[in-house]
Amino acid sequence: MVRTSLLFLLAALLCLPWADLQISTLDPWLELSRLGWGLLTPLPPSTPTLLDALANTLAFALQGVALGAVAGFWLALFYRWQWVRTLAAFIRSIHELFWALLFVQLVGLSSVAGVLAIAIPYAGTFAKIYGELFEEVDPAALEALPAGTSRLSAFFFTVLPPAWPHLLTYTRYRLECGIRSSAVLGFIGLPTVGFHLETALKQGMYSEAAALFYALVLVIVTLHLWMRRQLLPLYLLLALWWLPPAAQVNPTLVWQFFTVDIVPAPLRAGWDGAALWLWLQALWLKQIGPGLANTVVLGLIALVATSGVTLLTFPLVSRLFGNIFTRSTGHVFLVLMRSAPEYLLAFVGLLLWGPSMLPAIVALGLHNGAIIAHLVGHYSNELNLREDAVTGFNRYFYEVLPRVYRTFLAFTLYRFEILLRESAILGILGIPTLGFFIDSAFSEFRFDRALLLLLVTALLNMAVDMIARHLRRRLQLSTHPEDL
Amino acid sequence: MKSARKRVTACGRILLSFLLVTCSTFLSAQTFTFTAIPDQDETRLTERFGRVATYLSQQLGTEVRYIPVKSYPAAVAAFRNDQVQLAWFGGLTGVQARNLVPGSEAIAQGAEDTAFKTYFIAHSSTGLKAGDAFPAAIAGKSFTFGSKGSTSGRLMPEFFVREHFKKAPEQIFSRVGFSGDHSRTIALVQSGAYDVGVLNYTVWDEELKLGKIDTSKVSVIWTTPTYPDYQWSIRGDVDSKWGAGFKQKVQKALLEMKDPKLLEAFPRSAFVPAQNSDYAPIEDTAVSLGIMDEIM
Amino acid sequence: MNAAVLFDVQQASLGYQQRAILHGLNLRIHAGEKVALLGESGAGKTTLLRHLRTLRPDEVAWCPQHSGLVPMLSVFHNIYMGRLDRHSLLYNLANLLHPLQQPRQDIQRIAADVGLQEYLFTSVEKLSGGQQSRTNLARALYQQRAVFIGDEPVSAVDELQADQLMALICARHDTVVVALHDVELALRHCTRIVGLRAGVIELDQPAAGSSAATLCRLYAAT
Structure with missing residues (x-):
């Protein structure tokens, strides 16, 4: 070591x-x-602006992390396959900002672009961490099962229960990261805290920047107080209500993106x-x-x-x-x-x-x-x-x-x-x-x-x-x- | 109660504008939408450009909405995707956007934009002095551009630098950075973090007027020859959606915008007519610098 | 003997984790036999049992020593896992989330047989060693196979209980192969004694007529 x-x-x-x-x-x-x-x-820009930005930040983070966790979970089930590991490594190696810029091309400047920009790289990370958690479960219980038990049944009974507490802890930690990522997406124009923070920093309005920064820190520090497992469905519903999925898909442009834009x-x-x-x-x-x-x-x-x-x-x-x-x-x-x-x-x-x-x-x-x-x-x-x-x-x-x-x-x-x-x-x-x-x-x-x-x-x-x-x-x- | 509702409305404004625009494809009546990336003071964008939206609504007799966009690539994506039909773009961004959206046109530019300039600024410790000739002594110094997609903060200064030295900036300067923003460039050169920087002249003049610049530490050492910059670009298909002659109506409304309160959002003294060919030099420069591929 | 041969191991060398533990092994077990494997720890009992299980994976109720219980799941779920192979994924998942009527009744009965009826919905991690051992045994019983293979299935419980549980195992299964460390228990419940020592079969005789004293040589120092 x-x-x-x-x-x-x-x-x-x-x-x-x-x-x-x-x-x-x-x-x-x-x-x-x-x-x-x-x-x-610190001097907040204006209370509605601040609250609005915070709500958006949380809504993007919640939706993105939830979607990423579900997708990552499914990938993790197949983590022993090299190609799944490769795929996971591939999608998480691309910064959220770049995913966002890619999706903005495909679905316009929309809530879907922001949510996917978080969900996709996070799915890659979740796949890795969940996959490794599953690998580290003591195999004794698996070996004791009757022969012929289907892989998935075996997984849900012997692998998932021991990994579950770690899985929850990790997912909650990722939500904290998701809030940061969501804020950073503001740098390209999504209406999160980063939107105003970047402006304030650029213009040298440090009091305003400080207020936004402190607000973000406050949300993250108090995360363990308000983020309860039982409340999660409620939060997700609120996030969907506040930021309904919307996208502007222009089929011609999508087609052009794949057949012309990305062709060398x-x-x-x-x-x-x-x-x-x-x-x-x-x-x-x-x-x-x-x-x-x-x-x-x-x-x-x-x-x-x-x-x-x-x-x-x-x-x-x-x-x-x-x-x-x-x-x-x-x-x-x-x-x-x-x-x-x-x-x-x-x-x-x-x-x-x-x-x-x-x-x-x-x-x-x-x-x-x-x-x-x-x-x-x-x-x-x-x-x-x-x-x-x-x-x-x-x-x-x-x-x-x-x-x-x-x-x-x-x-x-x-x-x-x-x-x-x-x-x-x-x-x-x-x-x-x-x-x-x-x-x-x-x-x-x-x-x-x-x-x-x-x-x-x-x-x-x-x-x-x-x-x-x-x-x-x-x-x-x-x-x-x-x-x- | 009423004020509370008002606050909620204000609260959801950015969000709503953002969402309604995205939903608009599914509605039969599309709202005419524009965006603007100002070259300075990005604060209270919605408020300042909201007034412009109101003005355009009145002039055009149709609902007009403004959406805030921060980065050049995102703004161009929105223009290309028909999320915005009208945009206040920098010279280079406009060329790139019109290149991606066939049929789109430059219809107006700021009075200042017909002859725009870039300032080269230097920290006092470099000993560089203002002069009329290109400051060849900047070779070997550390150097910062503004944003990568900026005309005055990147494209034109890079052109003049290459023209003089016949070399790429990385081969001339000890380090080449991208501050990301004109105000940032001033702050970085003023603090001595970079020896030399280049920026939009209006931003410098404005900050100097506001007393934000310590001229004993940083000063302008050279002004570039003039070139065309910011302009209003409009998509080619607006007439088919809002009726024949709509493009002319938009152009007229822009040219007749006289209220200083509206103009200060850009900030420009007035708007004058423009056309795509005005920006041919910008396009040629972008191609020659390898920022754009040659148009086939 | 005219009963069918269930397991027939000839000249087998078996190993565990790439180390040969059993050498040139010959063993034939017929249906209906109750075989006790005796021998010191390290003699190769576990290796032999594991091998036997792999010969007829679908007919064997398996009760390993390191129980393979999932600590955070309840007794019910750990017993239910004995039949995961016989139900669809959906049915299994439904039971994981909320135990259904049928398996609940069946498992309740089996839990009562091993004295765990009060702990049906307690997490296994909250149980004592003996209770965990009984959960493990109950899972094997729940499989309801003709053949039972167990590695010290009753080692963590007291003598009286061990006796009852062995009787239960023998009553519910046609053929039984168990590793035991209690010679008396083996003589009481089994029909055949196989003694292992340092990887070879040292003795193989009917239980009737054997005495604890004669079996002691399996454990004597060399």
Whole structure:
């Protein structure tokens, strides 16, 4: 286990020479003081706007996550098939924003576009997590069944019941992620919190941005209070009432999308192998190659940064360390970090250190580290130490770290693919990752390029998924993969 | 009671406009809908453009609705999908949109848009000084565009940069970023995060007037030659839906919009006639930069 | 003997997890026999039983030692699982959500036979070890097959109960093959004793005429 960790550390170190980490900034303080002042003086745009945006955010999230969970559940039933795993890895490797941009082409700027943009990548994630939960169920009960029991009957009696509690915990956690995703969809124009947040950030109206951000944090922090299993059907009905499914499907355009738009440009007038080769070559040299390299370098370094943040901050929320005061502070810090869009963190980093990979690494590390720290801290609370256990650093290194390390590593491996995906939205830093080029392709309405780049991203993600799966098997990281 | 209802109405306004538009295909009478992506101040979009919708309703004698859209790709998708029939687009976005919707036309542009300009701005530490000639000394600095699909924040400045250096921006500058927005470009160059940036001149002038810019830290070092920018584009099939001559009526209503309250939403002093051919230079530039493929 | 041969194992080498445990094994079991497998743990009893089960999977009521119960499900559901193979998926799902009349009556009766009638809708995880063991046995009984194969089916209950349960097993099944650790129990209920030691059949004789003393050599130190 330690060897694997060191391997990742080494890989990240090897990437360092290619990572551009120079610090070049001069006067960040004017903008930062405005930002800080805004955070201290939140001022909602107007109550109806805020409530409206929050309701939309929740409605998109509830519908999207519910649909994704159902679809993911069905995929998970067949998770032992390689092609299902591949499909799941493929659909979750594409950022929600890109799914949204794709669906906007097909069904217009509609509620269906937003719901599907959440549901599809989430189905991929649910398939993976549910599938692995099912795989980890003790097979004794399955083996004891009478011969000839149908697979599905066996599944519902022996596999689903033991996995059920973990499944629920995980699904609830994903709802929290769904709320964040739904907010982020506002960046392209869906009427969620992100819609106003992005405007406020762009225009430098930090008080307004702070109010929106705090409202979002409040919803997420209180999730466990109002999200009750019994109330879920009611919430879903409310979500459907508030945001009825509507789509504007234009068959001609859909047909054109599949028969013209996504066909590589040199082939639209007929088959031309030489032109296609040139097209592919140019794309490879200018976008795919550099994009892949940057994505992997950034992903690996950000992974190590994430691990560092996790190991440093999980004691903040663990009952084994500190007192009620430090834990409350720790909780607040972690909630803020994991609710803040990476875009915002990257922007602060950009102001502080100038454009380079550094703000990206810090932003991804803080955001994802805060998420894993929350989970590891949670996990450590279930440990029972002897009454005379040592305290302080000795406790950390001798009693706690060895016990949580396996869990920590499993969580971190899961997070790797998310890091690769999130790097897409950091174009403001001038780091041409694969996501950067996908974004460019969309803004140039070149869906053929977008599709090819999405395929490459998906391949990368599938490779990462396979490596993580292999490592997980080898290290037997069969912790409960809930809460990822 | 009445005020409560009013609030609920306001509350659901964005949502409703959003949904009614999507449902509209299934209704026989389609509502004439437009969108606008302003080059600055995206706040209270619904409120500001709601007034424009009211004005157009009165002039056209039919219901007109505004829907807010944030990103260029989403706006073009809505135009292509017939969710909006009229749109206030940037130069490049308009060309791209009209390219995707055969028969669509540019019918009006802002008085300022006939001769639009981009400012090159630099942080004081670079030592770059304002001048009439292209600032060749920007080579090697870090550089930020605005949004990827912006005419004044990306297309035209990239054109002038390439024309001077005969190289791609990535080969000239130590780093090339996309701030995503004109105001953001000012903030980033002012803080020194980027050495040099390019943006829409109206945004700079406006923020300077509002005192948001510290001129001891950031200043304009070059102004590009002029080019056409923002325009109103309309779908070609509106006449068949709202009656012959509808397109002319829309054009007339836009050109006759004199109320400063309405015009400040864009913000423009007046609208003047425009046609597709006015934007040929933009299209040629986009093709030459590889942002668009050549039209077959 | 003129009864039909049910299991016929000739010169078999059986293993578990790629390790050979039984070598050159010869064993023939006829319908109607009540066979007790004796031997120290590790002698290969479980391996042999598993193998026998695979020979006639559709005729065997199977009662494994590591019970394979689903802890969060009720006694009813765990017993019902004995017949999952005989119903459609829909019927099974309906029973999972809400027990239907017919299986409810049948299972109630069987639960009463093993003394679990009061716990029919209690989660198995809340039961004691002995109660869990009886649930496991009840599932095998519910299968209502002619052949019962059990691996220490009564090991977790007290002596008196073990006696009653063994009687129940023998009464409900035509043929019984069980691994037991209680020699007296084996002699009382079974017709044939097969003794295993270090992977080979050490003894194979009728129960009648055997004594506890003679069987003790199975457990003697070498």
